[in-house]
Amino acid sequence: MQILEKAPAKINLSLDVLHKRDDGYHEVEMIMTTVDLADRLELNLLEKGTIKVESENRFVPNDERNLAYRAAKLMKDHYGVSLGVRIFIEKNIPVAAGLAGGSSDAAAVLRGLNKLWGLNRSLDELATLGAKIGSDVSFCVYGGTAHATGRGEKVEQLPAPPPCWVVLAKPSIGVSTQTVYQSLELEKAHHPNTKAMIEALRKEDFAEICTNVGNTLEGVTMNLHEEVGQIKEQMNQGGADAVLMSGSGPTVFGLVEQDARAQRIYNSLKGFCEEVYIVRMLGYREIT
Ligand SMILES: C[C@@](CO)(OP(=O)(O)O)[C@H](O)COP(=O)(O)OP(=O)(O)OC[C@H]1O[C@@H](n2ccc(N)nc2=O)[C@H](O)[C@@H]1O
Numbered sequence: 001m002q003i004l005e006k007a008p009a010k011i012n013l014s015l016d017v018l019h020k021r022d023d024g025y026h027e028v029e030m031i032m033t034t035v036d037l038a039d040r041l042e043l044n045l046l047e048k049g050t051i052k053v054e055s056e057n058r059f060v061p062n063d064e065r066n067l068a069y070r071a072a073k074l075m076k077d078h079y080g081v082s083l084g085v086r087i088f089i090e091k092n093i094p095v096a097a098g099l100a101g102g103s104s105d106a107a108a109v110l111r112g113l114n115k116l117w118g119l120n121r122s123l124d125e126l127a128t129l130g131a132k133i134g135s136d137v138s139f140c141v142y143g144g145t146a147h148a149t150g151r152g153e154k155v156e157q158l159p160a161p162p163p164c165w166v167v168l169a170k171p172s173i174g175v176s177t178q179t180v181y182q183s184l185e186l187e188k189a190h191h192p193n194t195k196a197m198i199e200a201l202r203k204e205d206f207a208e209i210c211t212n213v214g215n216t217l218e219g220v221t222m223n224l225h226e227e228v229g230q231i232k233e234q235m236n237q238g239g240a241d242a243v244l245m246s247g248s249g250p251t252v253f254g255l256v257e258q259d260a261r262a263q264r265i266y267n268s269l270k271g272f273c274e275e276v277y278i279v280r281m282l283g284y285r286e287i288t
């Protein structure tokens, strides 16, 4: 028996860091939405209890360090399952990019094994379980557009943003989320207006969404890697309606309403950056 799951990337339309918690994590408030750039996972049933993970991407570990492996192990232990699984990941989302590729793979494994192993658990239960793997996994279980709080694991659905192009550009550096959070100096940081972003989404007001994009972590990563600022500048010069770094970076996204302009920005970045994509927002939950 085989199950296929799609694991879309996310962008953070806004990301506010409120304070550092006693457990070492930061309390955050984020507006996240999925985009049409996705890994594809193939899950094959193994009668013996083994878990195997394969991917052809040299930056992705093929062992128990893979977040997809960790998701399968967690499901197996938590529900006492004796069956196993062989997971193949077709990796299309850039790695360590601020696009939650690993978290989305883990979430796809939770959803896929729920079917493959006949567990019949609710998405809410899978999302709660997923938080044990990483802060972004709960959001990735549902996809769509959401307001995420706590360390990111408390997820409330929001209306989808109005359709537009999303140009993604990742400079050829990987960024460690932990290093970025550790380097943040909260007293000097910029804080986006999350309330205004939620209001803009409710009103389906594209211009207001663009005005209110913001990310507390952007300044930190930009100080560590000047390429982030350079890409931002290029997207702004190309006339993107909004430009922001996603998550802890280093991927920068541009929201663009006009087709021709989006294509022009994409073409201009192609010469400058190895990994550039032009995608649509998914916005609504594909998973129910
Ligand atoms: C920054 C964000 C924004 O969406 O995404 P990415 O850039 O990773 O895509 C997330 O907060 C990342 O979530 P995720 O990648 O799941 O992080 P985790 O594995 O839970 O944590 C990695 C490390 O980041 C720090 N961390 C993470 C989340 C949080 N709210 N506070 C933190 O301080 C901790 O040091 C932790 O050890």
Ligand SMILES: Nc1ncnc2c1ncn2[C@@H]1O[C@H](COP(=O)(O)OP(=O)(O)O)[C@@H](O)[C@H]1O
Pocket: 059, 060, 061, 065, 066, 067, 068, 089, 094, 095, 096, 097, 098, 099, 100, 101, 102, 103, 105, 106, 175, 177, 247, 248, 249
């Ligand atoms: N399935 C996976 N896909 C991508 N990266 C993974 C995966 N499993 C483990 N990793 C590790 O997790 C780290 C962060 O990956 P990723 O989720 O792509 O980035 P981000 O947290 O910035 O969105 C990478 O350094 C990678 O080695």
